[in-house]
Amino acid sequence: AQSVTQPDIHITVSEGASLELRCNYSYGATPYLFWYVQSPGQGLQLLLKYFSGDTLVQGIKGFEAEFKRSQSSFNLRKPSVHWSDAAEYFCVGETSGTYKYIFGTGTRLKVLA
Amino acid sequence: KAGVTQTPRYLIKTRGQQVTLSCSPISGHRSVSWYQQTPGQGLQFLFEYFSETQRNKGNFPGRFSGRQFSNSRSEMNVSTLELGDSALYLCASSPDLGPNEQFFGPGTRLTVL
Numbered sequence: 001a002q003s004v005t006q007p008d009i010h011i012t013v014s015e016g017a018s019l020e021l022r023c024n025y026s027y028g029a030t031p032y033l034f035w036y037v038q039s040p041g042q043g044l045q046l047l048l049k050y051f052s053g054d055t056l057v058q059g060i061k062g063f064e065a066e067f068k069r070s071q072s073s074f075n076l077r078k079p080s081v082h083w084s085d086a087a088e089y090f091c092v093g094e095t096s097g098t099y100k101y102i103f104g105t106g107t108r109l110k111v112l113a
Numbered sequence: 114k115a116g117v118t119q120t121p122r123y124l125i126k127t128r129g130q131q132v133t134l135s136c137s138p139i140s141g142h143r144s145v146s147w148y149q150q151t152p153g154q155g156l157q158f159l160f161e162y163f164s165e166t167q168r169n170k171g172n173f174p175g176r177f178s179g180r181q182f183s184n185s186r187s188e189m190n191v192s193t194l195e196l197g198d199s200a201l202y203l204c205a206s207s208p209d210l211g212p213n214e215q216f217f218g219p220g221t222r223l224t225v226l
Contacts, residue, residue, distance in 0.1 A: 036217075044203070044205075046214045046215075051212060090156065101158055102158070103155055103156035103157070105155045106155060106156075
């Protein structure tokens with residue numbers, strides 16, 4: 001069955017530290033992959049997406065993600081975290097032809113001042 | 114351009130009742146998807162509509178249904194409400210079918226007593 005796994009439910013980092021959120025997928029074919037962020041009281045917002053091509057994708061708010069086919073991973077990174085990055089992050093997969101998003105369980109990020 | 118709007122934002126119902134939630138997509142968007150978000154199950158896909166036709170359906174009982182109108186506005190209905198239906202219901206729109214970014218509304222918080 002198709003699935004998206006985020007192994008870390010909670011992550012705490014200090015402001016200014018680097019961040020990496022993990023995401024692994026299980027699909028028959030290479031899925032389309034997304035990272036969304038959900039801030040308290042706000043809707044889900046797209047950070048970045050990978051469809052094909054360059055495996056390192058840049059997104060908004062200084063985020064980037066790297067697609068690694070050999071590891072079935074699509075990890076999200078940011079070199080220096082800001083307090084406003086505290087939120088829940090979702091890795092999402094979609095396979096061509098299904099047009100159906102499969103969400104990971106989410107990683108809640110806490111940022112220490 | 115106005116974002117995705119959902120009404121009502123909050124609802125309280127009792128077991129056995131039915132409820133209808135409404136979603137207005139971004140102008141020009143023809144695809145509307147619905148998701149259920151709960152602390153225990155995370156974000157789960159309910160169904161997707163495109164051109165007034167249901168294109169995809171998640172693993173939910175038949176009590177959950179939806180429809181889309183000619184102006185792309187969508188409604189979802191839950192009949193015979195159960196306590197476990199308490200959740201945040203999110204609507205998302207995208208311009209077309211396919212691996213597009215989905216734009217999410219703020220959600221409708223449904224509480225079943």
